[in-house]
Amino acid sequence: MNAITQDRSDTLAPFGTRLDGVTDPVRKAATGALHRSGLPDRRVEEWRYTSLRFLAETPLAAPADVYDVAQIQAQLEELGLTDGPLADLPRLVFVNGRYAEAFSVLPAEVDVSLFAKTQTFGPLSCPDRDPLTALNTALAADGAQVRVPAGKKGGDVLLVSLGQTDASVSFHPRHSVTLEDGADLTLISIQAGRGRYLHNPVLEVSVGAEANLRHITLQTEGKEAACLATTYAQVAERGTYNSFVLGLGGVLSRQEIHARLAAPFATVHVNGAQMLGGRQIGDVTSVITHAAPDCISRQTVRNVLDGHARGVFQGKVYVDRVAQKTDGYQMNQALLLSENAEIDAKPELEIYADDVKCSHGATVGALDDDQLFYLRSRGVPEAEARQILIHAFLDEALGLIEDDVARTVCTQMLARSFPVAGENA
Amino acid sequence: MAAGGVSHLAENGRAKWAKVSHPPIDYQDLHYYAAPKKKPGPKSLEEVDPELLRTYEKLGIPLHEQAMLAGVELPEGETSRPPMAVDAVFDSVSVVTTFRKTLEEAGVIFCPISEAVRDHPELVRQYLGSVVPVGDNFYAALNSAVFTDGSFVFVPKGVRCPMELSTYFRINAKNTGQFERTLIVVEDGASVSYLEGCTAPMRDENQLHAAVVELVAMEDASIKYSTVQNWYPGDENGRGGIYNFVTKRGACRGARSKISWTQVETGSAITWKYPSCILQGEGSVGEFYSVAVTNNHQQADTGTKMIHIGRNTRSTIIAKTISAGQSDSTYRGLVRVLPKASGARNFTQCDSLLIGDQCGAHTVPYIENRNMGARIEHEATTSKISEDQLFYCRQRGLSEEDAVGLIVNGFCRDVLKELPMEFAVEAQKLLQISLEGSVG
Numbered sequence: 001m002n003a004i005t006q007d008r009s010d011t012l013a014p015f016g017t018r019l020d021g022v023t024d025p026v027r028k029a030a031t032g033a034l035h036r037s038g039l040p041d042r043r044v045e046e047w048r049y050t051s052l053r054f055l056a057e058t059p060l061a062a063p064a065d066v067y068d069v070a071q072i073q074a075q076l077e078e079l080g081l082t083d084g085p086l087a088d089l090p091r092l093v094f095v096n097g098r099y100a101e102a103f104s105v106l107p108a109e110v111d112v113s114l115f116a117k118t119q120t121f122g123p124l125s126c127p128d129r130d131p132l133t134a135l136n137t138a139l140a141a142d143g144a145q146v147r148v149p150a151g152k153k154g155g156d157v158l159l160v161s162l163g164q165t166d167a168s169v170s171f172h173p174r175h176s177v178t179l180e181d182g183a184d185l186t187l188i189s190i191q192a193g194r195g196r197y198l199h200n201p202v203l204e205v206s207v208g209a210e211a212n213l214r215h216i217t218l219q220t221e222g223k224e225a226a227c228l229a230t231t232y233a234q235v236a237e238r239g240t241y242n243s244f245v246l247g248l249g250g251v252l253s254r255q256e257i258h259a260r261l262a263a264p265f266a267t268v269h270v271n272g273a274q275m276l277g278g279r280q281i282g283d284v285t286s287v288i289t290h291a292a293p294d295c296i297s298r299q300t301v302r303n304v305l306d307g308h309a310r311g312v313f314q315g316k317v318y319v320d321r322v323a324q325k326t327d328g329y330q331m332n333q334a335l336l337l338s339e340n341a342e343i344d345a346k347p348e349l350e351i352y353a354d355d356v357k358c359s360h361g362a363t364v365g366a367l368d369d370d371q372l373f374y375l376r377s378r379g380v381p382e383a384e385a386r387q388i389l390i391h392a393f394l395d396e397a398l399g400l401i402e403d404d405v406a407r408t409v410c411t412q413m414l415a416r417s418f419p420v421a422g423e424n425a
Numbered sequence: 426m427a428a429g430g431v432s433h434l435a436e437n438g439r440a441k442w443a444k445v446s447h448p449p450i451d452y453q454d455l456h457y458y459a460a461p462k463k464k465p466g467p468k469s470l471e472e473v474d475p476e477l478l479r480t481y482e483k484l485g486i487p488l489h490e491q492a493m494l495a496g497v498e499l500p501e502g503e504t505s506r507p508p509m510a511v512d513a514v515f516d517s518v519s520v521v522t523t524f525r526k527t528l529e530e531a532g533v534i535f536c537p538i539s540e541a542v543r544d545h546p547e548l549v550r551q552y553l554g555s556v557v558p559v560g561d562n563f564y565a566a567l568n569s570a571v572f573t574d575g576s577f578v579f580v581p582k583g584v585r586c587p588m589e590l591s592t593y594f595r596i597n598a599k600n601t602g603q604f605e606r607t608l609i610v611v612e613d614g615a616s617v618s619y620l621e622g623c624t625a626p627m628r629d630e631n632q633l634h635a636a637v638v639e640l641v642a643m644e645d646a647s648i649k650y651s652t653v654q655n656w657y658p659g660d661e662n663g664r665g666g667i668y669n670f671v672t673k674r675g676a677c678r679g680a681r682s683k684i685s686w687t688q689v690e691t692g693s694a695i696t697w698k699y700p701s702c703i704l705q706g707e708g709s710v711g712e713f714y715s716v717a718v719t720n721n722h723q724q725a726d727t728g729t730k731m732i733h734i735g736r737n738t739r740s741t742i743i744a745k746t747i748s749a750g751q752s753d754s755t756y757r758g759l760v761r762v763l764p765k766a767s768g769a770r771n772f773t774q775c776d777s778l779l780i781g782d783q784c785g786a787h788t789v790p791y792i793e794n795r796n797m798g799a800r801i802e803h804e805a806t807t808s809k810i811s812e813d814q815l816f817y818c819r820q821r822g823l824s825e826e827d828a829v830g831l832i833v834n835g836f837c838r839d840v841l842k843e844l845p846m847e848f849a850v851e852a853q854k855l856l857q858i859s860l861e862g863s864v865g
Contacts, residue, residue, distance in 0.1 A: 045442050049793075321782065336797035339764065345792040347803070354779035354809045362803040364794045 008038025011052075014060045015170070019138055024119070030127040030137035037131045049312040049344040050283045054226060054252050060170035060198055062141075063096035067164050071194070072103065075162055079192055079220075080412065085405045089188075091158035092144045096197070097171025099142050103160075110154045110185070115143035115174045122176045122204035124232040126258075132228050136202040140174035143201070146187070147178045150208070154185035156405055161201065163193025163225055170198035177203065179211035179239075186403045189217040192249065196224040205233035207241050209263070215243040216406040218413060221250035223278075230256045237263035244401045246410045247274035247282045248417050254283035254312075261288070261295035261323075272301045273397040275417060276309035283312035290323035290353075297327070302397040303334040304390055305341035316348040317358060324353050330360035335367065335393050337386075387418065443726040444755045444787060445695050447668065450633060452567070524588065531587050533617075534579040538606055541577035548579055552610050556639040556676045556703070564635040564670040564697075568604045572637070575606035580615040580646075589845055591620040594636075607638040611646040613679060618649040620848055623656050623669075623692070631659075631694060636671045644679030644706065649687070651844050652700075653852050656692035658859070661750075663722025666694025673700035674730075677709035677738075685712040686729065687843045689852040691859040694723060699757065701730035704738035704766075711740040714840040716852070718833075718859045719752030719784070728758035728789075733766040733799065742773040745837045748784035749860055755787040760794075760801055767798035775805040778836055780829070780860070830857040 012019060012034065022031050039055065040047040072095055073082075080086055090107035093100045099114050106112055127134035148154040161173060179185055191199060199221060207213050221227045227250045233241045245255045259268045274282045288297045303311035313332045334343040347360040367389050375385035394414060401407040528535050534545060542549050559569045576592045594605060611617055623634075634656060642648050650673075659666025669692075675684035686700040702711030713729040731740035740760065748754040760771045777786035788805045810832050818828035834841070834853050841849050 324782070334794070336794065336799075339797055340795075341797060342795040343792070344794075345790075347788075347790060347805075349777075349788040349805060349807055350785070351777070351779070351787060351807050352785040354782045354784070356779075356807060356809075358807040360788070360803075360805050362790065362792055362801070364792060364799065364801040366797040366799075 009035040011038035011041070011056065014055055014058065015139070016059055016061070018062060022138060026121050027138050030134040033128050034131055034134040034138060037134070039135075040131050046285070046314070049314070049346070050252075050254055050281060055198060058168045058196070060168055063165055063169040063171050063197070064167075065098065067095050069102070071164055072100070072162060075164070075192060075194070076103065079160075079190060080409065081158070081160065081190075085408055086158065089156050089158050089405070091160055092146075093160045093162065094142065094144070094173055095162050095164060096169065097141055097161070097173045099144070107154060107157045109148065109152045110157060111147040111149065113145045115140060115145060118145060121174070122206070124204040124206065124234055125202055125230070126232070130230060130256075132200060132256075133202050133230050136172040136174060136200050136230070139170070139172040140202070141172065143174035143176070145176045148180060148183035148185050150180035151182040152184070154183065156186040156188060156403065159187060159189045161189070161191050161193075161199060163195060163197040163199055163222060165195040165197050168196045170200060173201045175201060175203040176205070177213065178206045179208050179213050181208040181211060181236075183208060183211045186214040186406065187216070188403075188406050188409070189215070191217065191219045191221055191227055191229070193222045193225055195222060197222070197226075199225060199227045199229070201229045203229070203231045205231060205241060207233065207235045207239040209236045210238045211236070212240045213242065214403050214406070215241065216401055216403060216410065217243070217245045217255065218410060219245065219247045219249055219253055219255065220413060220417075221253065223249070223251060225250050226252040228254050231258070233257065233259040233268070234262050235260070235266040235268060238265045240267040242267075242269040242402055243271065244406075245272035245284060246398075246414065247272065247276070247284065248413060250282070251279065252281050254285060257286040259286070259288050259297070261290050261292055261297065263292045264294045266292065267296045269298045269400070270315075271299060271397060271400045273303070273394050274311055275304045275394065275414060276311060277306040278309060279307070280309045281312070282309070283314070285312070285314040287316045287318065288328070290317070290319045290326045290328065293322060293324045293326070295323065295326055297329070299330040300397055300400060301332050302394060303343055304337065304394060305334065305343060306337040308338070308340045310342040310344070313343075313345040313347070315346075315360070316350060317360070319351040319353050319356055319358065321352040324355045326353060326356040326358065328356070328358040332360075332362045334364045335390065336364065337367070337390070443697055443757070444753065445697060445724045445726050447631070447695055450668070527587065532581045532584050533586050534577065535590055536577055538575040538577040538608060539573070541608075545577075545579070548610065549577070549608070552639065552641055553608055554639075556641060556674050557637050557672050562672060565637050565672040568606060568635050568637045568672070572604045572606040575608070575636070577607075578609040578617060578619065580611045580617045582612040583614045585615065586617040589618050589620055591622070594621065594623045603632075603634045603636065605636050607636070609639070609648060609650070610641045611643065611648050613644040613646060616647040618845060619651070620845060621650070621652045623652070623654045631666060631668055633668045634671065634693075638671070638673040638700075640675030640684055642675065642677050642679065642682035642684050642709075645681050646679060647683040647685075648675060649685045650675070650700070651848055652688040652690075653848055653855065654688065654690045654692050654696070655855055658692045658721065658723050659694040661721045663694070666723070667692065669693035669696045669698060671698045673698065674703065675701065675711075676703045677706050677711065679709070680706040680735075681708045682706050683710040683712070685714070685843070687714040687840065688716070689840070689844070689855065690715070690717040690725060690727060691855045693725070696725040696727050698727045699730055701732070702740065703732045703734065704740065705734045707735045708737045709735060710738070713740075713742045713744070714843045715744045716747070716837045716840045716856070717745070717754055717756075718747045718856055719749065719754045720859055721750040721752060723752040725753070726755040726757055728756045730759040731761070731771060733760075733762040733769040733771070736766060737768040738766055739770045742771070742775075743839050744775045745840055746775070746777040746786055747780065747833060747836070747860070748777070748786045749780035751783045753785040753787070755789060757789045757791075759791040760803075762794045762796045762799040762801065764795045766796050769796060769799040771799075771801045773803040776836070777805070777807040778833070779807065779809045826861070829860060833860065
């Protein structure tokens with residue numbers, strides 16, 4: 001029972017002396033909280049299904065300031081950022097957590113500043129409660145701070161994070177996106193890289209009244225990388241935060257979203273899809289808080305798991321006593337393609353208001369034999385038939401992406417990582 | 426075993442994940458054993474605690490059934506009562522077991538576990554603690570350390586138990602915890618239906634009930650375990666009431682075995698209970714049907730665990746949760762499919778009904794699947810009693826309270842129909858009593 005109150009700072013050993021000598025009061029408080037809690041292990045209910053043991057294996061240094069420009073250019077090309085539908089979009093590129101001006105193109109209508117200069121933390125994050133946010137708060141070096149002025153349309157903006165390292169490093173970018181009243185923006189986050197690194201971003205999103213943010217995250221981190229990302233979103237009256245996470249990469253990834261419907265008639269969508277193989281672990285965790293009446297939340301998450309991959313879905317919908325007339329819907333579906341794949345799902349409703357409409361559903365299964373038979377009886381080879389069915393399963397989720405460019409890019413990335421399904425054909 | 430339990434108590438923390446809150450329990454201050462004051466087996470209804478009879482009266486149970494439920498001994502040769510054997514456990518001590526002769530003829534052993542330890546040590550040794558290990562959780566360890574009595578059932582090969590078996594638990598003495606232990610073993614091809622009823626009189630202080638129930642079903646065996654739990658829930662200000670921290674688990678060891686849990690939970694200040702099935706045998710079946718009602722300041726965190734180990738195992742979970750007053754009710758259920766459980770199938774449905782705007786209803790399913798050939802489905806909804814339904818009933822002359830009762834009974838029908846007839850009637854009435862004062 002003492003485990004909770006013990007000093008668990010030994011779990012922070014991989015970070016060595018990086019957490020020492022912090023002076024800024026916000027960072028100091030976060031470091032203190034982190035030393036008390038340590039990095040969470042699986043006895044912590046929120047981390048029941050995702051182990052961070054991976055992090056404890058090697059020291060994680062601060063990344064070097066220099067990087068190989070040619071390699072970065074190659075990565076950008078590989079991601080389709082130099083050619084195709086994304087080529088012309090404004091972009092903020094970060095390499096190993098630092099802003100890379102040479103690769104960035106600033107957007108019009110949108111104010112951008114850098115965390116490295118402002119050093120200001122937003123009010124939405126909870127470093128006291130969430131150890132990985134505390135870690136970010138303690139070690140954040142840079143990040144994009146994006147603001148769309150009232151009534152402006154910001155168009156599509158790319159937020160690209162690239163890891164590129166030979167040594168084992170960690171970087172902790174601190175981003176924020178603010179939409180003033182009536183503003184509109186599509187933010188496409190791309191997370192990618194090469195080498196062994198921990199990418200630990202925190203993003204604070206504030207959506208003003210009648211503002212509309214579409215946020216698509218394409219996680220295609222390197223094979224040896226870990227991505228532990230946390231997003232805090234707050235939505236004002238009649239505002240909309242529409243997010244989609246496509247998880248493909250990394251040996252360990254967790255996309256944690258805390259969305260708060262703070263005023264009436266606000267809407268939140270937290271959708272996602274994951275396709276994992278090998279020994280990947282992919283975790284989608286969300287907490288949607290209905291803190292005002294008449295709000296709507298929607299969540300659909302689909303997982304396709306092959307090889308020894310493990311998918312995790314934890315989705316909580318919290319309905320406060322004042323949040324009458326809440327309309328909440330949550331759906332989690334998983335497709336297992338291999339004998340060794342695993343899905344762990346924990347959809348959760350916590351409801352304190354009586355006049356609400358809340359439901360959730362979860363299904364888990366293999367490919368439907370009847371559907372396979374149908375296709376095969378029409379001359380489609382088995383491997384192809386399987387691909388068609390997997391595609392159809394994920395396509396329904398991708399259809400929830402409201403932005404055309406983002407949807408096209410996600411579909412392309414998904415198609416590229418497809419051969420994964422052949423293993424058990 | 427007791428020593429093992431004590432050593433585990435020292436090591437194990439109490440579970441942190443349950444959504445319940447209560448002041449810390451002083452385990453040193455509890456009375457772990459209180460011999461019942463009454464002489465075993467009241468001879469007639471006049472000797473039964475009048476308070477208990479009043480509850481029965483409210484429930485509308487016919488006199489002869491009251492006598493039976495209260496554990497009144499049956500004069501030899503009487504046949505007018507429906508056949509049902511009863512074991513009454515008062516304050517952890519088994520006071521009476523009826524119908525023993527009839528059961529013995531069929532080869533069924535039904536006796537207090539204290540007697541079973543004496544008369545059938547080989548059976549007890551083989552099975553006790555084999556489903557719920559001593560150190561399973563804090564309260565199971567506590568029970569293993571201090572339990573004094575409980576019921577023991579053994580149904581030998583191929584025997585269909587000729588009547589329903591029933592245990593009636595009651596906490597009578599002040600300051601007492603109840604720590605009974607139930608063990609039911611059903612051999613190949615045999616079957617039994619077992620009912621459990623619980624009550625406790627009103628007390629100001631909180632009392633602890635930490636029972637352990639173990640079920641073992643061998644090949645083609647079937648066990649149906651029904652509970653109507655009506656421990657004292659505390660008064661409308663949340664004072665007093667029973668802490669019901671119970672570990673119930675069944676092992677489907679043989680192929681095609683079946684364990685079915687049905688529970689109607691209306692009482693207790695706090696309920697913390699997850700009747701579970703370990704589905705080992707190929708094609709074994711686990712079922713869980715639950716109605717949990719909380720009112721005033723009651724808290725319930727209840728659900729089930731279905732562990733699919735064998736091939737083609739199936740489980741069904743139907744949980745209905747009703748919250749009223751300022752109560753909090755949580756469904757927490759685990760469905761785990763292990764790699765060898767090809768063809769495993771689970772269906773889960775959880776529905777919550779909120780009555781009033783000061784209560785909470787929560788649903789927390791855990792789904793862990795490690796087999797691609799398994800199919801798991803989960804559905805949950807939360808709603809309130811619709812104005813339309815209420816209006817319809819009121820228009821036809823029902824009082825508001827009767828209308829709510831009717832609607833609630835309809836909401837719970839899927840579960841209530843799983844109960845044996847006599848219990849179903851009682852359970853319906855209990856629902857209505859528990860919701861008294863929650864509307865209007």
